[in-house]
Every structure is written in C-alpha cells, then in structure tokens.
Amino acid sequence: MPNNRPVRVRFAPSPTGDLHVGNIRTALFDWAYARHTGGTFIFRIEDTDRERVTDEYIAAALDTLRWLGLTWDEGPEVGGLYGPYLQSQRLDIYAEWAQKFLDQGDAYYCYCSAEELEARREAQRAANVAPGYDGKCRSLSEAELADFLSQGRKPVVRMRMPDGETTFTDLIRGEVTFDHNFVPDFVLVRADGSPLYTLAVAVDDVMMKVTHVLRGEDLLSSTPRQIRVYQAMGVALEDYPDFAHLPFVMGQDNAKLSKRNGEVSIAWYRDAGYLPEAICNYLALLGWSPGDDREDVSREEIAQLFTVERVHSSPARFDMKKLEAINGDKIRALDLDDFLNRTLPFLTRSGVIAGTDSEIELVKLALPIIQERIANLAEVPAMLKFLFVSEFSVDPEELPRISDEQSQAVLKSAHQALIGLNEWTHEAIEAALRSALIEGLSLKPRIAFGGVRIAVTGSHISPPLFESMELLGRDKSLARLELAVQS
RNA sequence: GGCCCCGUCGUCUAGCGGCCUAGGACUCUGGCUUCUCAAGCCAGCUACGAGGGUUCGAAUCCCUUCGGGGCUACCA
Helix, strand or coil, rough: CCCCCCCCCCCCCCCCCCCEHHHHHHHHHHHHHHHHHEEEECCCCCCCCCCCHHHHHHHHHHHHHHHHHCCEEEEHHHHHCCCCCHHHHHHHHHHHHHHHHHCCCCEHHHHHHHHHHHHHHHHHCCCCCCCCCCCCCHHCCHHHHHHHHHCCCCEEEEEEEHHHCCEEEEEEEEEEEEEHHHCCEEECCCCCCCCCEHHHHHHHHHHCCEEEEEEEEHHHHHHHHHHHHHHHHHHHHHHCCEEEEEEEEEEECCCECCCCCCEEEEHHHCCCCCCCHHHHHHHCCCCCCCCCCCCCCCCHHHHHHHHHHHHHCCCCCCCHHHHHHHHHHHHHHCCCCHHHHHHHHHHCCCCCCCCCCCHHHHHHHHHHHHHCCCCCCHHHHHHHHHHHHCCCCCCCCCCHHCCCCHHHHHHHHHHHHHHHCCCCCCHHHHHHHHHHHHHCCCCCCCCHHHHHHHHHCCCCCCCCCHHHHHHCCCCHHHHHHHHHHCC
C-alpha cells in the first residue's frame, strides 16, 4: 500500500537501559530515510512500562541521539503538532480508544488471573496446541461476571482477534501473512488501567500520521496486532503506515545484541573515544550499502544515498575491528583544532593535564605526531603522558632493555652528543644522534634509537623520537638520559 | 513444539539469468618503507550451507532439506 502522503518516520525506543548499537542502527536508518525523502523525523519515547523505563534513561537517550547528530524534527524538547511525544503523557488518549474498542465490541474485559492464564498455557503446551489466550472471557455469562466482580477481580482489556489472516507488505521482506490461529487475543490495557505497547504504538503511529515504520525485526510478528488496532480505530487502508523490518545487529557470538552490556551501549563507545561520525558510518554499513564500493560515508552522504530497497534482509554481526578501523580513518581526517577539542576531555579526565593554557599549547603541538597512530581518542592520554608527568620514571618492564652494557654506552654517547646542541629542534637532534650513534658507534638505527626512546619516553613504543624530544624540551630530555644512565 | 524471518570469503558486503575462473572493505599472513609503533604501498589466503529441479546457461528462479534467529507476556 504505497502512499503519497508526506513522509513521516519515527524512532520510538523504549529506554529500559542505555541505547545500544542495535537501537542506534535503527535510529540512523529512520533518520536517514526521513532526510533522504525530505520527510519528518519523529522521536517518540515508548515508556508505557514505567516499571522498567526511567527518566535517567530517557535523558540519556536524547543525549545520545544528539551526540550522534541525528536531530529530530518532532519529539521531546522540540515539540511538534502531534505531541506529547512521551507515551506516559498520552494516557488519556489510549484510555479513550480502549473504551471505544470496548463499546464497539472489538475488545472485551478479561478477568482471568495471571496464574490461571499461566496454568492454561502450560496445559496447551503439554497438549502440543498453539499457546495463546483461549478466548474464555469473550462471552461471559451474567453469573460468571457477577462471580468475578464479587471476588474483586480487576479486568484487563483484551482485543478480539477475528478469524482469518493478516497480510501486509514489508518493504524489506515482501508479502508476509499471519494466520489468526497463531495471533491470539491480546491485552491492550493492564488491570491497573495502564496501556500496553501494542495499543500505544498503533494509536500513536496513526495519530502522529506516521507513514513509515522502520523498526527491528523482533517486531515483525507483532505487526498483525498493530494492524488489528488500526482496523478497530477505523483507519482507512491507504492510511496504514508502510512497514520495513530491519535485520538484527548481532554480537560476535551470533546471539542477539542485548541491553545492559557495556560493549553494546553507545555511551560506552563514546567514553572509549569513538567518534560519532565513525559510529554512524560503521552502523550504516551494517545491513545497508551505498551500492558501490565506497565505504567512507559521512552522515550527509548516508542521508543522500539511503533507500529501504538497499537494506539487507539478513542479520549482521557487529565487528569491533572494523569500527576501530573506520574510527582511525575518521580521526586522521580531523583538522587540528577539531582533533584538539575532541581530545582535551580525554586528557583532563585521565588527569594527564589539568587544562592550563600552556598545557593545551603543548598538546596542540604534539597532536600531529600521534594523529595517525591512534584508532580512538582514549589512546591519546597514554601517548602524551610522557610530556606532562612531573615525576618521570621508565616503565619497570622496559628497564632491562637499557641496563646492559651496550645500551648504557649508547645512552652516555647520546647524552654527550646532545648536551652541547645549539638549537633544540628535531632536525638538529636527529643529526646529532645519527652522527654520534650511527656513524660514531656504527650502530643500526633501530638499536641506536631504541634505548634513547625508552630513556626519554619511558617505553619502547612512542611517537617519533626526535619530535618527541623537541616537544619535551632540552632540560627534561637530558635529565631523563642522565637518569637512565645512573639506573 | 507452533508461527514467522533469514542463509555469498572469518566478518560487513557487491551481485538482482550470461560481464562471476564471484568484486570491494575489515581481519589475518607475507613483503616493501622505516628511529619504535602506526600510517602508507604491494601480494596472498578464504565464500555462493546441502540436494534436487527450471534453463542453452544459475550465486541469481522454484522445491526440499539442513542451519541460524525472532515471536509465542497484564515487556517492547
């Protein structure tokens, strides 16, 4: 049922934890589809389950989406014509519709207790019958009703699922049909009067004039229920949204990515120094491709190129290695000021610098020599630490590498060669050391500079040596060489 | 168990009946470059789950089978 209404796409998470990779991939596709079509991107919070959704998680969700640059046109904090956009603020709307369904006979009160339902489900399972509500309360006698009422039972509102089947066209999977024998009557309103997802999602999509529902594959089999609510609402067929069920993003172990796991939470990636543009780029490639061989795509390009037709139908495994590779590419593409601004929080948080102007100046000078050496921003503090520590010492594990006789000789010679140097530039340092160690002692470069590197930076892995010494300064460099000789 | 979805290199993917002795990217291996580590460059390994059809011709269409996943809540 393709429609020509102005495109309105919603991302509607239920923040029962930090948004994770799978959520964000869905958000990205929703956003991209809206932007690609010039439509409206709606952000809605599905918090009908207030037992599990918290205000902190909601706030974090807004923050995460904004950090990623997935700005919404309607939703929390920006408003819109069809608000409110928190389902917990739309309770009266759902109650009205539920009452209407009751009045129309589409829904009915069900007095079965949780225990009774569970017992009957067990029996169904044992009898190898499709489990699901058996329709007991569809038509209660006066006596039964009076009995339940006298027991003080509070009913749920249950939707009546007529005989037949539901067929709809999924934009990614094609035509899908569900026989109603396998779609039992479902609950719309809890006994305490609060609505369930199945009711709220359908009501909101209709009332917010959503034209395209791009969501996770796990909701595929709940679609007939959603369509049933549309019917009860009296929505015309051409006003149904189009559905597109996105394939899962799975973990390394081939299991569905789950919440409450540090490795899947987007907040974790932010803290680990991943760039939002890298996350978007990588996630865009999970289940979708631009159609050519390009893999380096900006958010704008994703929006420009994204079509549902190019979304895969099969699930994708999340691969940290590739994310990291893309993140490294994006870091290398940063201009100096941008790189500096993004790096500073990591340096101060880790305590490597306090944030003074002179420190920042030095960081700015040092960033170019480490930019192509890191894959995420969290690596920066460890790499630049040697420039800022007040009490310098060589990593104990590295000490054996410079304590043998030959190394000591090299260090002495290096100190000797540098002590009288006129200008302290990396060119001059290199020239002096090459002359003293390579030519003077006939050493291979890697042997000659290895010890000096450890003595000066504290580790056998470091940024380029001569530039590092220039940035460290003459006094500290020489002092560290002396220290290494004594030890 | 039932219903539904899915199945190309280790991973993400290109492919929509002939251009495929299956292309790209990440990973991995080897090499070059080199003051370490990176980055960069070059080369290499490895895939159409299986079996039947349809067709002159199938990764591409159909069937079966096997495998994976989802749903089966007063969660979403």
